[in-house]
Structures are given as structure tokens and as C-alpha cells.
Amino acid sequence: MGRFLFVISLQVSVLVTQAQNSCQTVEYMHQALLKSPDFVSRMMEIENFTQGYIRSHNATTSSNDDSGLVVIPVVVHILYNNTQQNISDAQVKSQIAVLNQDYIRRNADTVNTPARFKPVAADCGFQFELAKVDPNGYATTGIIHKQTDVQSFGLEDGIKFSSTGGDDGWDRDSYLNIWVGNLTNGFLGYSSVVGGPVANDGVVVLYNAFGVGGSAVAPFDKGRTTTHEIGHWMNLIHTWGDAFCGNDYVADTPPQQAADYGSPSGIIITCNNAPLGNMYQNYMDFSNDASMNLFTQGQKQRMIALFQPGGPHYAILSSTALTGIPLKDTLSADEGSGSGFSVSLYPNPSTDHINVNFSDNSVFGSELEIFNQLGMKLTSTIIEELNLSVNVSSFPKGLYFVRVNKAQGALIKKFIKL
Template sequence: MKKLLLPCLIMALTFLSCHKDEIESQSSDITIAPTARKCASMELLAIQLKNDPAMADRMLQIESFTNKVLKEHKAARLVNGVIEIPVVVNVLYRTASENISDAQIQSQIDALNEDYNATNADFTLVPATFSGVKANVGIRFVLDQTVRKSTNKRSWNTNDYMKISSRGGIDPTSPATKLNLWVCTLSNDILGYAQFPGGASATDGVVILNTAFGRTGTAAAPFNKGRTATHEVGHWLNLRHIWGDATCGTDYVNDTPLHNTANYGCPAAGHKSTCTGTPVEMTMNYMDYTDDACMYMFSNGQKSRMLATFVSGGPRYSFAQ
């Protein structure tokens, strides 16, 4: 069983804040077709911690609050029914194909709704090993508006410029009450990234590669089932990678097994970790790095951790009103 240990989080944040910030110097003209999942949320966090040292304290406070909510079992009864989140999709395009269609955008909203409400067809594939912890999170996503902007930039990186109009991007719309998704061409093999709770409101939201967004149009296998957004929205709701970004690390969730590291592609059923207890790894979890077709569940512990963000005093409380 994993324990929610604040000292571990402090050490992780300290390491990240000292991480060499080579990400900001990446060329925005390098475009590589991704062949394996790469999420840059932790790289973004390292940049933000360096630029805003107070963010580490805010995240520690959020973690302490989350632990309190989970200990008191408040997350399961925080709302009546389903939480509904308005979504603003910000499309940055240079070519006609990058200006993705309304149908492609709607297909992504549909995928989010299925994955967060356990109505995805592959939810039935969850193995018996994890049938007791598979979760219906109970969050509904509703497309609020689409904002489109033509750009001369070939690609974008993790400096967040796509979120800033003065840098050629699109400013977020009402980020305290609407989930902003930026869809664009990303450099350096990145599929997407999210801002964790505790970051600045002016950059809050999720960024997704346009060929890994939705289930139609330019969405390309093996990232064509909308699961990149499912994964990144999980980060936006305070979930960590299932391996804790360290060998046998913690994701601060009790019912997900310890993983050695990230899994890629479609691992064989019953793949075991060499961590303590040699548990079967939950490779089909949305917070691993497997292909879209091979991730199809959240756990109850992850559900509680996400819903804790909506409790009064939590970082996403404004969305639950």
C-alpha cells in the first residue's frame, strides 16, 4: 500500500526546482511525429517552480488539504450527482490540417466523458485483478466554445507561449470556471502537458498535440482515442504518473500498485513489477504511458484524489459551484 507522504513530495519538488531548465531553450521549429507517449507535465512543473518559488508551498498546502479530505472521507460526498466542467478549446494553426474540425473537437469531448464516467467500451477489459478498484469518476465535460487563431509558428514547446496572446498564443478564457485546452503542434515528441493545481491562473489548463486530440480527423494511431487529453486532465486534477516519476515511486494513491517505471505500447497481461511485493502493474491505467488502445481505467483512489480538488477549500472548488 502506498502512503501519502508529504516529505516525499517536498523532496520531489525540491529536485524539480533545481532541474536544469533546458526545456525553455528547445527550438520551436523541430517537429517529430511521436511514436511513444511523452507527457511534459513534470518538465513544465520544473520550469514553474524555478520561476515561482512560492508555488512549492502552494502545492504542499494542496497536498496537505488533499490528505485531510481523504482521511475524513469527504471526497465521495462532495457534490450531488455529476460535476460539470465547461471546456474552452483553443486551436492554434499554421496549416489547414492543423485547424482541426469541429467534429474532431467534439470527438475529444466525447472521449473525455466516456473515460471519466466509465462508459468507454474498453472499460469491460479491466482484468479481474483490478475489478474491485476500477472507478466511475463522475465528471461531465461540456464544450463551451472554440477559439481559433492563425499563427506563423511551426511548433510550440513547454514555455507556455501558446497560452499568451502577446507571444502569439491565445489567452485562457475564464480559467477559474472553465477548463482551457490548447490544441497545437508541439515540438520534441511531446503529446501534451498539463498545469497542476497550484500554478498561476493565467496559464492554467492543458495543452495537447493536434494529432493526438480526439478520435477522428488528424488524430493518428497509436494516439487516436482521445486518451492523451484523459491523461493530461488527470494531471490538471492533481493526479501523478502511476510510477511516481521515480523507480518504484509513489503517485500518492493507495490502490494503484507500485510500478518500476513507465510502460509503453501495449504490455502483456499480468506484467509484474519488481518493486516491493512484485505486484501486477496497472498498465491499463490512464496515468501510465501506454498507447491509447491499452489504457482504459482510473482507480477509486485516483477518483477520490481528483474529487478532493472540488471540495470547499480545494484548488478546483470554483468548478463545483
């Protein structure tokens, strides 16, 4: 306990010297601790829980044998003050793709991991998917674009609340919230602290350090800022332990004196860490995006601990945000979400064809999809006429859902196949 408090006090002492053009999670943690001193005990509880998991895990297993993927539903809140900041859905998807490579070590630049670090490099087993169902049970793309009068957001979490020009987070037990916007002084991002207030939970990333292509600007244009911040969201600490030769509570990252910046090369010896040197290739250092390429087995254990029963992210494993068919719509029938058009289906029940009639041609160009009860998409088509006939003769008997996606919202109807 004493040691942990000591680390926190050191973190507070070094933050004034941190470069602005970087992650501000430590500064954010400092402010959170000032606001809520009780928070320290919650952090310590989680740290003890994590260390307990790691000890028992090491006692019962030999190495990297955790099986199965953890899929985390994501909602991205884009707050824009000008059109340049209103990044495209394609750019959001490019960020999700980066996460889905980095967190299972399928990133193309694993070849740049030095041989001395390859034995500890980890497939962490996490995948990320944009939410399909919103907190009210309606279909969603998992991406929110919202205009704001706020020119830039700081560490006081204004971006996370509609009342301060941001956007309210979705339930943290079902979604990982990612806010993207313009940040004060161009800092790259920050994460909430594990164990902090639920309404503030999630990560914040600068709009031009998010994703690949579009507004992303080198050297933070490969999506690694978000990889890094989600690492914090899963309780990882910077590789230098936020102190001079500090402790990141991970056994297989060498101690290092301080953050590495830019594009380091060769073996950098600090804190008696020969022969390995600083692990500046780690996602939790401050190197440029192109210089990062690994998490370690030890970091993986810290992250996985949070998803164990009793852990702070355990609940998200039960999220229904990805089930494809909005829960509410499966229960409450043939209503849309204020999309201004109507659809009729007949015959219902049907045997070989279902006819879909639209009230007006505003749906032309929209997508029509049919799902089964498990949320599996069976067919999709672009609507080009007011009357469609869909062949369902090959569908097994059961309940099906027709979803029409328009920009203003989705409309869902159900039918029975006999």
C-alpha cells in the first residue's frame, strides 16, 4: 500500500514536466485524485485484485495460453467545431481496424519488434466492434457526429457531457466510449482512470491523431494514440512508471528512466536495463506511431484481469450492444425510430416470398436487410422501387426481421416464415 501511494505522489511530481504533445492520462489522474481523495482506495483495491489475478495465473499456467477473444463494443462520439474536425465514418473504421490488429498482434509492423523483445510480445486477445444497438435499444452505426460550439476540450471532461458542449457517454457496462475532438494545446489524448466515476469512463483522442488517413497527421497517423489510451483504460501504466526509473507493475517491460519520444533506434540503456534497453517499441511509451509495435505478456495479464468476475470491466462481457437486432425492437414490434416513412410486409406469415412495400420513394438508395433471430444478416439489397419481393423460400421456419437503414434512422419490421 505504501509503495503504491508513493508512486502516485511521484506521478504527480513529474507531470508538470510532461510535454503537451502527448498523452495526458497522468495529469488527468492527478486532477481526478484532487477532486476525489477516496478514489485512491478504489484504485488500490483494483490494483490488489489485478496483482492477485496475475499471481494465481502465474501459479497455474506456464505462458501465453489464454484462449478466446474478448469483443468490446465501441461507441465513437465525434465532437466537431468545424467540418475538418467532423471526421468520416471511414476514418473511424480505420481506427477500429488498427485496434483489431494491434490487440491480437496482427499488425504488419511486428517485423520491427527486435528479436530481444519477441519472446514477450503478446497477442492480447481483444477485439473491438462498433456498437449495433444504442442504449435505447435502437439500431446504431456506433458513430455519433455532433456539432459543438466548444473550440477545444481540456482535461475537465467537458467533451463527455452534453451540458458542456460534449456528448453524454453511453453505459460503460455495455460500451467502450471513445470521444474524438479538438483538444486543448493539441495534446493527443487521455483515458479515464480505472475505478473512476462511471459517467466519465472511456478515452478521449485528438481528432487528427485518430485513425489512418483523413484528418490524421504524421507522426501520429497510424492509430496508435487510441491503442495507447485504451491500454490505459485497461489499467496499463506508461513503461517508465511515470517516474524516474519507475514501476509499471509489469515484469517483462524493462525499467526505463523516462518516456522515449520520436523515432528512437538501437539499444538505449537506462536504469541498468542492459542488455535489453528501453522498450520504446511498446504501445505504452511515447514514441511516434511508426515506432510502436507491441504489448507484452505481462501487460496482457494486467488487462485481462479487469475482465475477470469481480473486475471493473467484467460487466461489458454481457453487453447486448453487438447482437445485431436491437433488443427493444425484437420485443416491441413494428415501429421505426422517427424516420418519417413506413413499410408494410405481406403476406405475413409467408412461405416463399415476402413483399415489402414502402410509403414513398425517400427510401430509394437505402439498404434493406433481413436478419434472423440470432442477429445474423441473411440478405441485403439496395432499395430502388416502392415494391420489393424477396425470396425467402430457403429460410428455415422462424421469426425474421426486415431492417431499412436511412440516414435519419432505421426502421424494423418482423415477419414469420412458415
